[in-house]
Amino acid sequence: MSGPRASAGELGEALWKAVTDGDEYDAVDVVRGALADGWQEEDLLLDVVAAVQARIGVEWAADRISVAQEHAATAINERVITALVHHGSGGARPDAVRGRVTVSCVDGEWHAFPARLVAETLRLRGWQVDYLGAQTPTPHLVAHQHHTNSDAVLLSGSIPTHLPRAHTAITACRSVGVPVVAGGRAFGVDGRYARALGADAWAPDARGAAAVLEAGPERPTRVRQAIDDLPHLADQEYSMVTQSRARLVKETLTELERRFPPLREYSDAQRERTAEDLAHVVDFLATALYVDAVEVFTEFLGWTADVLSARNVPPHSLVTGLDILADRLHDFPRALSTVRAGAAHLTGRTGPAVTDTVV
Amino acid sequence: MLDSRGRIAGRNRAARRLTASSAASDVPPSWLAEAHRRHVAGTSDPTAGTPAGLFGSRSFEARPSPTGGGRVAWWLLDRTDLVAAHETVRETRERADATSDLFSTLLSSLNVPRCAEVAARMATDHLAEAAVLITPPAGHRYAVTHALRGRRVVQETRQIDPLTVPGLDEALRGFPPVPARWINPGAIPDWAIPEGFSGPVGSVLVTPLPGHGVPAGALILLRSDTEKGFSPEEEVFARLFASRAGTALSAARLYSEQTAITGTLTRELLPPPLSRVHGVDYAGRYRTAMDHERVGGDFYDVHPGPDESAETFVALGDVAGKGLDAAVLTGKIRNTLHALLPLASDHLRVLRMLNGALLTSHHARFATLVLASVKRQDDGAVRLRLTSAGHLPPLVVRADGRVEETPTQGTLVGALPKVTARTVETELAPGDTCLLYTDGITEARGGPLGDEMFGEERLRQALEGCGGMPGEAMVEHVQMLAAQWLEPGSRHDDMAVVAIGAPRGGSPAGGRAPAGDGGRARRTP
Numbered sequence: 001m002s003g004p005r006a007s008a009g010e011l012g013e014a015l016w017k018a019v020t021d022g023d024e025y026d027a028v029d030v031v032r033g034a035l036a037d038g039w040q041e042e043d044l045l046l047d048v049v050a051a052v053q054a055r056i057g058v059e060w061a062a063d064r065i066s067v068a069q070e071h072a073a074t075a076i077n078e079r080v081i082t083a084l085v086h087h088g089s090g091g092a093r094p095d096a097v098r099g100r101v102t103v104s105c106v107d108g109e110w111h112a113f114p115a116r117l118v119a120e121t122l123r124l125r126g127w128q129v130d131y132l133g134a135q136t137p138t139p140h141l142v143a144h145q146h147h148t149n150s151d152a153v154l155l156s157g158s159i160p161t162h163l164p165r166a167h168t169a170i171t172a173c174r175s176v177g178v179p180v181v182a183g184g185r186a187f188g189v190d191g192r193y194a195r196a197l198g199a200d201a202w203a204p205d206a207r208g209a210a211a212v213l214e215a216g217p218e219r220p221t222r223v224r225q226a227i228d229d230l231p232h233l234a235d236q237e238y239s240m241v242t243q244s245r246a247r248l249v250k251e252t253l254t255e256l257e258r259r260f261p262p263l264r265e266y267s268d269a270q271r272e273r274t275a276e277d278l279a280h281v282v283d284f285l286a287t288a289l290y291v292d293a294v295e296v297f298t299e300f301l302g303w304t305a306d307v308l309s310a311r312n313v314p315p316h317s318l319v320t321g322l323d324i325l326a327d328r329l330h331d332f333p334r335a336l337s338t339v340r341a342g343a344a345h346l347t348g349r350t351g352p353a354v355t356d357t358v359v
Numbered sequence: 360m361l362d363s364r365g366r367i368a369g370r371n372r373a374a375r376r377l378t379a380s381s382a383a384s385d386v387p388p389s390w391l392a393e394a395h396r397r398h399v400a401g402t403s404d405p406t407a408g409t410p411a412g413l414f415g416s417r418s419f420e421a422r423p424s425p426t427g428g429g430r431v432a433w434w435l436l437d438r439t440d441l442v443a444a445h446e447t448v449r450e451t452r453e454r455a456d457a458t459s460d461l462f463s464t465l466l467s468s469l470n471v472p473r474c475a476e477v478a479a480r481m482a483t484d485h486l487a488e489a490a491v492l493i494t495p496p497a498g499h500r501y502a503v504t505h506a507l508r509g510r511r512v513v514q515e516t517r518q519i520d521p522l523t524v525p526g527l528d529e530a531l532r533g534f535p536p537v538p539a540r541w542i543n544p545g546a547i548p549d550w551a552i553p554e555g556f557s558g559p560v561g562s563v564l565v566t567p568l569p570g571h572g573v574p575a576g577a578l579i580l581l582r583s584d585t586e587k588g589f590s591p592e593e594e595v596f597a598r599l600f601a602s603r604a605g606t607a608l609s610a611a612r613l614y615s616e617q618t619a620i621t622g623t624l625t626r627e628l629l630p631p632p633l634s635r636v637h638g639v640d641y642a643g644r645y646r647t648a649m650d651h652e653r654v655g656g657d658f659y660d661v662h663p664g665p666d667e668s669a670e671t672f673v674a675l676g677d678v679a680g681k682g683l684d685a686a687v688l689t690g691k692i693r694n695t696l697h698a699l700l701p702l703a704s705d706h707l708r709v710l711r712m713l714n715g716a717l718l719t720s721h722h723a724r725f726a727t728l729v730l731a732s733v734k735r736q737d738d739g740a741v742r743l744r745l746t747s748a749g750h751l752p753p754l755v756v757r758a759d760g761r762v763e764e765t766p767t768q769g770t771l772v773g774a775l776p777k778v779t780a781r782t783v784e785t786e787l788a789p790g791d792t793c794l795l796y797t798d799g800i801t802e803a804r805g806g807p808l809g810d811e812m813f814g815e816e817r818l819r820q821a822l823e824g825c826g827g828m829p830g831e832a833m834v835e836h837v838q839m840l841a842a843q844w845l846e847p848g849s850r851h852d853d854m855a856v857v858a859i860g861a862p863r864g865g866s867p868a869g870g871r872a873p874a875g876d877g878g879r880a881r882r883t884p
């Protein structure tokens with residue numbers, strides 16, 4: 001191939017088109033062509049493939065592609081990675097000279113793509129990587145540590161509601177003497193929840209993760225209990241909200257139908273969507289209580305409102321839902337103030353006139 | 360009694376005895392002189408506590424009482440024993456803390472090399488300048504762990520002669536430890552001295568690491584000749600340390616042996632990785648009922664036909680029950696089906712023979728399964744023959760999102776002497792996918808309102824949004840929906856999903872991604 005080397009933007013555009021067309025062959029051709037033009041595998045992975053994957057998420061949230069297209073595009077992007085790292089250097093891989101690490105998603109996490117990028121980047125940089133992938137039960141992750149004696153565990157989480165399980169994994173890995181590097185959107189843009197949950201380090205992206213490993217994280221020696229990191233859990237609010245999830249959703253839905261007549265006309269499927277939305281609200285509330293951070297809840301509500309309005313669903317039923325939920329949480333001061341902050345956040349977003357009075 | 364200039368101006372009998380042994384008999388010790396100066400100047404710090412210090416070899420506390428004329432009488436209270444008791448308590452507490460830290464860290468890992476590394480490093484932190492840990496040989500080679508205080512631990516496997524270190528052979532064979540004073544430090548061979556050890560070896564302790572019935576190894580502790588030798592108390596502590604390290608190492612060894620055995624036994628029971636075979640895409644996903652186990656009562660297999668003109672045989676099934684017991688039976692069924700491959704074109708015959716085999720085995724369990732014979736045709740469509748034996752009927756997801764149930768049905772196997780089943784034929788156009796799944800998916804309990812079954816209707820609705828999806832994305836999507844439906848932490852059954860897909864476009868050669876041939880079919884969403 002001749003001509004000037006394509007920029008990351010141009011390659012991204014070509015890959016985006018191939019991936020959303022569901023055309024695996026075109027997609028693979030894009031990265032192979034770029035490799036032939038002198039692009040490095042790591043740069044292609046992190047500056048082109050990762051950017052296209054991020055765009056898939058954004059386009060889904062804006063309702064410009066369907067869930068099915070999102071899954072299909074992700075599957076093809078995964079195959080692009082495989083093609084890239086297996087054929088890029090003619091099948092040869094740098095010797096794994098640096099040490100051995102485990103890359104895994106948090107238990108319950110289905111978004112494996114970021115973890116895959118980290119795993120492949122580290123392999124390219126000479127680490128021996130055990131990639132456990134999505135939906136790895138924590139007992140498997142810990143058993144793997146006993147089995148392999150990793151230098152570190154890199155734990156990836158995208159959805160904040162998995163933070164309590166991430167905490168279990170972090171505590172368990174550290175208690176067997178393996179340091180944990182956390183990464184992914186779930187841990188906050190600045191990694192604040194990684195620190196709150198006792199992770200040894202946080203990395204904003206794959207290059208950051210490689211840098212942390214190259215600096216050599218210390219092995220933890222003192223065993224900590226989960227409650228040591230988060231003393232506020234002693235108030236039991238997280239436990240209570242989590243255990244009464246189904247009841248809270250049911251009661252809120254019933255009351256919402258009473259106050260919001262159009263809901264009574266909903267089909268069973270629509271009613272179930274509403275119940276699912278409410279269940280997510282309760283899950284995020286529980287997570288906010290777990291890490292003691294209101295913004296976990298308000299950010300989720302803001303995002304949900306965006307997704308709903310992209311699908312022409314007015315978000316004010318969400319505010320009513322929060323009001324009803326607040327009535328059910330009178331005995332839980334932390335939960336109550338979190339729900340109220342969420343409602344205020346949403347009301348502040350719905351229109352400029354309201355914004356002035358609320359904020 | 361001190362005068363205004365801080366000199367001793369008078370003393371009682373006890374004080375005379377005390378100063379008699381001192382070199383400068385009219386000068387008080389510096390701490391008392393300082394306290395006196397402050398007291399006279401009125402600058403005593405009331406928060407600093409009572410002045411105290413050594414007088415000769417004993418420890419005293421001093422309390423002033425003014426006597427006029429700038430003189431101060433200092434009453435000295437002997438607290439030597441109190442100080443000694445405090446010191447003992449502090450040392451004991453420190454040692455207890457260190458010991459508890461030590462042992463919790465030692466017991467944290469079940470990995471043998473890691474355990475040896477921790478034990479050797481901790482030995483250098485608490486017992487000696489250098490430590491060498493040797494574990495029993497595998498063949499002629501020993502795993503040797505070298506640790507030097509403040510340095511990285513080094514591990515190697517090498518041939519050694521245990522007889523070259525006095526007491527080592529005995530320790531490795533589980534004989535009582537040889538006292539340190541019997542070992543000549545000069546006799547230690549070079550291999551047993553970590554690189555960078557400062558100067559000649561001054562004292563050596565060789566301790567066995569007692570294990571579960573068999574010795575777990577031996578620990579050599581080295582101090583250079585500039586350090587103190589091992590005191591009897593230190594020898595006792597070293598033996599305590601060694602016993603804990605031995606326990607930890609034995610537990611780790613036992614665990615790794617057990618995992619190796621389990622790994623070997625269950626390897627054949629794991630679901631196989633699936634990919635494209637003879638121009639047809641296969642994808643599968645499996646989640647066991649018990650998160651800590653890797654095998655369970657669901658299974659699937661894809662047996663490629665000998666060539667592209669022959670049918671590929673696919674089986675997915677569910678044995679009653681879960682866990683290892685059910686997994687063992689899945690292994691038998693999979694082996695039986697494998698052996699029956701030459702007859703695989705006749706599904707009913709396969710089911711009858713399998714039924715016979717299960718009825719005559721000692722297992723009381725039964726199984727349901729779906730069999731599929733798959734062949735890609737020249738026009739790119741995929742021909743399927745499907746037979747259900749008491750299993751949920753497969754679903755066909757058309758590229759445009761229509762979902763069809765295949766009307767195959769039959770009796771389960773392993774329960775009744777006679778089996779019946781109806782085979783159904785269907786065809787997948789490019790972009791269509793046939794989905795086989797077990798009831799762990801549809802019987803997942805939970806949902807936003809709790810305790811509802813996921814059900815076939817929800818699955819079908821979800822699949823309507825999956826038209827044209829690659830098979831691996833579809834099986835992942837289905838597994839994800841079921842997992843998210845489950846109430847967090849609730850019990851569930853094994854879940855297996857297999858997708859058989861007719862690739863969109865692409866060459867019939869399959870398997871390899873073509874390098875940009877222009878003639879392939881295109882499809883836009």
